[in-house]
Every structure is written in structure tokens, then in C-alpha cells.
Amino acid sequence: MPMTITEKILAKAAGVDRVSPGEIITCKVDLICIDEIQIAIFKDTLDKMGTDAVDKERTVFVVDHFCPPTNLHQAEANKLIRDFALSRGLLFFEGSIKDQLLWENGLIRPGMVLVATDSHITTCGALGAFAAPFGPSEAAIMAVQDSYWFKVPETIRCEITGRLPPFVTAKDIGLYLLGQKGTTFANYKAIEFCGPAVSDFSMDARTTLCNMTTEMGAKNGIVAPDSVTEAFLQKWGVKEYPVICSDSDAPCSETIKVNASALEPLVASPHSPGNVFPVMEVEGTKIDQAFVGSCGNGNMDDLRIVAQILKGKTVHPRTRFIITPASRAVHLQALVTTGALVSGQTCSVCAGLEAPLLAGEVCITASPRNFKGRMGSPEARIYLASPATIAASAIKGIITDPWEFK
Amino acid sequence: MVLEGRAHVFGDHINTDYIIAAKHKSRLTDLDDMVEYIMEDIRPGFIKEIEPGDFIVAGVNFGCGSSRETAPWVIKKSGIAAVLAKGFARIFFRNSINIGLRVARVDTASIQEGDLLQVDLASGKVKNGTRGDMMPTQPMPPFIQSILDAGGVKNYLKTHKTFDL
Numbered sequence: 120m121p122m123t124i125t126e127k128i129l130a131k132a133a134g135v136d137r138v139s140p141g142e143i144i145t146c147k148v149d150l151i152c153i154d155e156i157q158i159a160i161f162k163d164t165l166d167k168m169g170t171d172a173v174d175k176e177r178t179v180f181v182v183d184h185f186c187p188p189t190n191l192h193q194a195e196a197n198k199l200i201r202d203f204a205l206s207r208g209l210l211f212f213e214g215s216i217k218d219q220l221l222w223e224n225g226l227i228r229p230g231m232v233l234v235a236t237d238s239h240i241t242t243c244g245a246l247g248a249f250a251a252p253f254g255p256s257e258a259a260i261m262a263v264q265d266s267y268w269f270k271v272p273e274t275i276r277c278e279i280t281g282r283l284p285p286f287v288t289a290k291d292i293g294l295y296l297l298g299q300k301g302t303t304f305a306n307y308k309a310i311e312f313c314g315p316a317v318s319d320f321s322m323d324a325r326t327t328l329c330n331m332t333t334e335m336g337a338k339n340g341i342v343a344p345d346s347v348t349e350a351f352l353q354k355w356g357v358k359e360y361p362v363i364c365s366d367s368d369a370p371c372s373e374t375i376k377v378n379a380s381a382l383e384p385l386v387a388s389p390h391s392p393g394n395v396f397p398v399m400e401v402e403g404t405k406i407d408q409a410f411v412g413s414c415g416n417g418n419m420d421d422l423r424i425v426a427q428i429l430k431g432k433t434v435h436p437r438t439r440f441i442i443t444p445a446s447r448a449v450h451l452q453a454l455v456t457t458g459a460l461v462s463g464q465t466c467s468v469c470a471g472l473e474a475p476l477l478a479g480e481v482c483i484t485a486s487p488r489n490f491k492g493r494m495g496s497p498e499a500r501i502y503l504a505s506p507a508t509i510a511a512s513a514i515k516g517i518i519t520d521p522w523e524f525k
Numbered sequence: 526m527v528l529e530g531r532a533h534v535f536g537d538h539i540n541t542d543y544i545i546a547a548k549h550k551s552r553l554t555d556l557d558d559m560v561e562y563i564m565e566d567i568r569p570g571f572i573k574e575i576e577p578g579d580f581i582v583a584g585v586n587f588g589c590g591s592s593r594e595t596a597p598w599v600i601k602k603s604g605i606a607a608v609l610a611k612g613f614a615r616i617f618f619r620n621s622i623n624i625g626l627r628v629a630r631v632d633t634a635s636i637q638e639g640d641l642l643q644v645d646l647a648s649g650k651v652k653n654g655t656r657g658d659m660m661p662t663q664p665m666p667p668f669i670q671s672i673l674d675a676g677g678v679k680n681y682l683k684t685h686k687t688f689d690l
Contacts, residue, residue, distance in 0.1 A: 236592055254592055254624075
């Protein structure tokens with residue numbers, strides 16, 4: 120029986136020949152990542168279970184939200200996770216967003232089962248791994264138990280053909296899907312991105328695509344490993360891994376076809392990632408803040424397009440433009456001379472942890488969510504867009520179509 | 526067991542940032558401190574409206590957004606007995622079951638603010654005492670139901686030791 124990549128990875132981890140969508144299985148989890156946001160419940164769960172036997176080989180502890188902490192509560196959370204990990208000799212990192220940090224440290228390989236206490240761990244599916252978010256109580260049990268229960272998701276195939284027009288990015292594809300299909304169409308399902316356009320995409324573009332699957336309700340987003348994956352992984356020291364791909368005739372719950380050539384710059388207006396319009400429809404909206412960063416759009420591709428658009432121009436005095444490279448490695452490569460404030464490698468503006476918005480303020484952002492109140496005041500308005508659209512908007516201080524700068 | 530309480534009606538796509546705002550998530554070392562901020566941005570003062578045993582009633586995609594387990598926890602600690610919704614986002618649904626917060630898929634369209642509801646867990650029926658209609662809850666896979674019935678995954682493992690699929 121033909122299977123999808125997600126089914127094959129789960130079957131392998133369960134030690135069986137095949138699994139079917141909807142089936143509940145127990146399988147081995149290769150890596151569990153816990154962050155400072157969820158450490159308290161993780162630790163409490165272990166305490167209540169009366170165990171401390173966290174598996175050193177399969178766990179990694181990360182500070183990536185409060186980095187650095189800006190109040191005493193945050194400092195306490197950081198101390199809790201740091202002390203927990205270091206006193207037990209567990210792997211601990213601080214100073215990059217977890218997705219980037221995991222692959223930059225060679226911890227991600229195609230075909231693995233990866234779990235994190237972060238809804239956007241889906242990003243790592245771009246490397247051909249099964250990467251799904253779970254809560255800290257379950258992460259704690261996975262960290263001390265050999266296997267854990269999973270429900271095999273149905274798969275939605277998203278075939279992307281054509282070629283993205285200039286200044287239209289993978290973010291716009293994500294916004295296009297959200298605009299067309301809404302924020303629940305992939306609930307409990309896997310989304311596999313494939314097709315000639317995806318083969319042409321850089322790993323940065325693929326991670327943005329997979330990152331956006333969370334806003335579609337998906338359990339995981341995934342791209343099968345290919346030569347782009349191989350070259351990317353080689354850079355981070357990962358050489359050997361199983362090459363697992365979907366069978367061409369594997370049953371899917373739905374196939375979505377996207378012609379990249381026909382896309383234009385898009386925004387998601389307040390207060391939902393599914394509230395999507397062409398940029399031209401909201402053009403002229405004054406903006407107080409612009410942000411390029413987060414797990415979804417803090418990579419080199421994102422910073423390059425910003426630098427390209429901002430070259431020789433300055434940010435509008437009304438607009439505070441913040442760039443947050445997603446990792447130390449990205450930060451070191453990003454020599455940004457644009458008038459933007461470059462902050463540390465953290466979740467930052469995306470979750471209102473830096474530069475909070477006041478009532479009535481407007482922010483345009485490349486991060487994944489624009490829920491009411493997420494960046495500070497519930498009276499603030501958040502627009503999602505691609506780094507290109509944001510750079511163009513930051514220059515003019517109003518929402519601007521990047522095609523003006525073509 | 527029959528649960529009885531009043532309905533607090535919310536709309537579609539109630540995300541985890543609405544349930545407990547990101548700006549309070551650094552207070553995660555003490556869940557009790559967070560309860561007063563439940564639904565703060567969309568219904569200020571909601572905590573004062575809750576009588577122990579009441580229900581949150583919602584539309585589609587309840588709990589979408591982040592994986593923060595504090596979202597179901599603050600609902601559980603606020604005294605809400607169960608969340609009844611047309612549908613749930615995956616991580617919230619899973620977190621709720623694993624911490625023992627009752628969640629049920631029900632067609633909630635006819636339920637109005639303040640309606641008195643009776644939820645019969647054994648038969649999977651929701652009776653609207655105010656309006657007189659009866660709605661079935663969508664059954665869960667037996668394995669998942671058994672985790673919820675145990676009061677969460679920790680308690681389940683205490684009695685079962687391993688996952689009994």
C-alpha cells in the first residue's frame with residue numbers, strides 16, 4: 120500500500136510496516152525540545168510522576184523567548200530551565216530561536232520524529248522531518264518514556280508550480296493558502312509541499328512555508344528531502360540519513376494546486392492570519408512599527424530581500440523598523456545597514472516581548488500571527504506580510520506594495 | 526455523571542492568546558496567578574462572571590494558536606467544568622485531554638449566554654435546560670476518552686502503566 124512521507128516516518132518510528140490515517144499508534148520520539156515558556160509545567164509533571172530520568176540523548180532545552188529577559192518573571196523562567204538542564208548535564212542552548220538552533224547544531228535529520236513545546240516547530244518539517252508541537256506535560260512523559268502515542272494524520276498535498284514573481288515570497292504563498300482555505304482546513308492533518316516550484320525553493324523559503332502550516336491548523340508541514348536538503352544539512356554537519364519520500368500514488372485527503380507565477384504581494388489584516396487581501400487593498404495605512412523576524416521569517420533570504428529593497432533608502436521617521444535575525448549564525452551573516460533596529464535572536468515583537476504596541480498603533484510584520492492583543496494593546500492593529508512588503512512599507516511609513524520598488 | 530452549569534458563550538477561533546495573553550505567559554511559574562487574566566483582551570472581568578461548574582461554549586477552532594498548556598490550565602483552574610465547542614484546534618484539544626480538562630465537540634449554535642446546561646458524560650448528551658433542546662456530543666476514540674476519564678495522561682499512566690491502545 121502506498122504511503123505519504125508523514126505516514127512512512129511514523130510507521131518506521133512505530134516499528135511497523137504501515138500505518139493509516141486516523142490510526143492511533145505508539146512510536147519512538149527521536150528528539151524533544153523544551154523551552155523556558157513551558158519548563159515549569161514540564162518540571163512539575165516530572166515531579167508529580169516521581170521521576171527525574173530525563174533521556175539525555177533525546178532532549179534539548181532552549182531559552183528563545185525571553186532572550187534576554189526583560190522582567191523578573193522572565194528571568195525566573197530562564198533560571199528554572201538553565202538550572203534544570205545544566206544540573207542534570209542536559210543539552211542547553213540560549214540565544215537563537217529553537218528551529219534554527221536545532222538544525223544549526225546538526226540535531227535535525229530527515230525521517231526523524233521531532234516534538235517541541237512550541238506550535239511553530241512545524242518549521243523543521245522543511246528538512247524532511249516529522250515535526251509536531253505538543254504540550255509540556257506530554258513532552259515530560261516522552262522525555263522519560265521510550266515511546267508515546269500519536270494519531271496518524273491525513274495528508275494534504277500542496278503542489279506548487281510556476282515561479283514566484285519578484286518581491287513575492289514563500290510568505291505570500293502561505294498567506295494565499297490562508298486566504299483561500301482559512302485557518303482550520305488542515306486541522307489535525309499534515310500538509311506536504313511538493314512540485315517543481317518547491318524543488319527550486321531555498322531551505323529558507325521551505326521553512327517559511329512549513330512554519331505557516333500551524334496557522335492552517337496542521338499537525339505538521341513537510342517537504343521531502345532532495346538535493347537542496349542535502350546541501351543544507353551538509354553545512355550543519357549532517358551527512359547520513361534515510362531518504363524517505365511519499366509514494367506518488369499515496370492517498371491524500373486533498374490536493375491543492377498553486378501557480379506561484381500568478382501570485383501577488385498579500386497581507387493578512389487584523390485580527391486573523393486568514394483575513395487576507397492583496398497589498399494594494401490596504402495600501403496607505405499608516406504604520407508605527409514594522410518587524411521582520413521570528414521563527415518564520417528571520418532567515419538570510421528574508422534579510423537579503425529587506426537589504427535589497429532598503430539599499431540607498433531610509434526608514435520613514437514615523438516607523439520603528441525592527442529586524443530580529445532568527446539565530447546567531449544568521450545574525451553574523453546579516454550586516455544590516457538600513458536604519459532598522461537589529462535586536463537579539465529571539466521571539467521578540469512576534470509575541471509582544473519587545474517593542475509592545477500601544478492602543479491605536481499599527482504594526483506590519485513577517486511573523487506568523489496577528490491575533491488581537493498579541494503584540495501589546497488589544498486596540499493595536501497587526502498586519503502580516505512578506506519581508507519585501509514590510510521593507511517597502513517601512514520606507515514609506517504606510518503599507519506599500521513592494522512592486523513600487525521593482 | 527451529569528455536570529450542570531451556565532453557558533458563557535464565545536465565538537469562533539478563540540485563540541490561546543485570548544485565553545491567556547502572551548504578555549502574562551512569563552508568569553508561568555505560578556498558574557494560580559494567571560487565572561485572573563483569563564480572556565482578558567476579549568472579555569475583561571470574565572473571571573468574576575464564572576461560577577464553579579459553568580461551561581465555556583464556543584464555535585469552531587477553539588484554542589487555536591500557541592502550544593502553551595497554560596491555556597487549558599487557566600480554564601480548568603478558573604472553575605469552568607468543560608468547554609463545549611463546534612471544533613477545537615489540535616494542540617489545545619490534546620493539552621486539555623492530557624491535563625483532564627473536559628472538552629466536547631457539540632453543535633453549540635442554539636446555546637445563548639446564561640443558558641442552563643446539563644452535560645451527561647456517560648450518554649454524551651448536552652441538554653439545554655433553558656431552551657429545552659438536546660444535543661449529542663461527538664464521540665471520541667475510546668483510547669482518548671479513557672485518558673480524559675482518568676483525569677489526564679499522568680493519572681492514566683499511574684493506573685495503566687503503558688498505553689493500552
